Amino acid sequence: MNYGDSQQQPIVDMNVTPMIDVMFVLLVLFLVSIPLMVPQTLGIDLPDTQRHNAAVPQDNPPYRLALREDGVIELDGERISQAQLASRFGEMAAEADARLILEADKSVTYERIAKLMVDAQVAGIAQLGFMTEAQSQP
Numbered sequence: 001m002n003y004g005d006s007q008q009q010p011i012v013d014m015n016v017t018p019m020i021d022v023m024f025v026l027l028v029l030f031l032v033s034i035p036l037m038v039p040q041t042l043g044i045d046l047p048d049t050q051r052h053n054a055a056v057p058q059d060n061p062p063y064r065l066a067l068r069e070d071g072v073i074e075l076d077g078e079r080i081s082q083a084q085l086a087s088r089f090g091e092m093a094a095e096a097d098a099r100l101i102l103e104a105d106k107s108v109t110y111e112r113i114a115k116l117m118v119d120a121q122v123a124g125i126a127q128l129g130f131m132t133e134a135q136s137q138p
Contacts, residue, residue, distance in 0.1 A: 093124030
């Protein structure tokens, strides 16, 4: 059988199909990894990290609201009921620069703290802070 002269010549064209497949895989990996390289940020305004202990003291001291473990609420060192607290929040809000510092025991639930924060905000107290304890250095 004679297959002709075309069967006798070597193939000079290179098969590029495997190379194209590899390039497509690299392209897909590159496109998938681009979002991982860009830092993802959330639009959160973080509080100022400067020390506030060195701030200039203001004329009127802040009100201190303490929530105790046994359910007692104290405003500036005196016991107060939940009903009286709402009226006191209204009196505090009448002052232009009223500030409220919230102090709570560790065992007080967040629900109670959040409720008092909402009550203060609804009454019109705009400046609310938290009293914390410094960790002891070992």
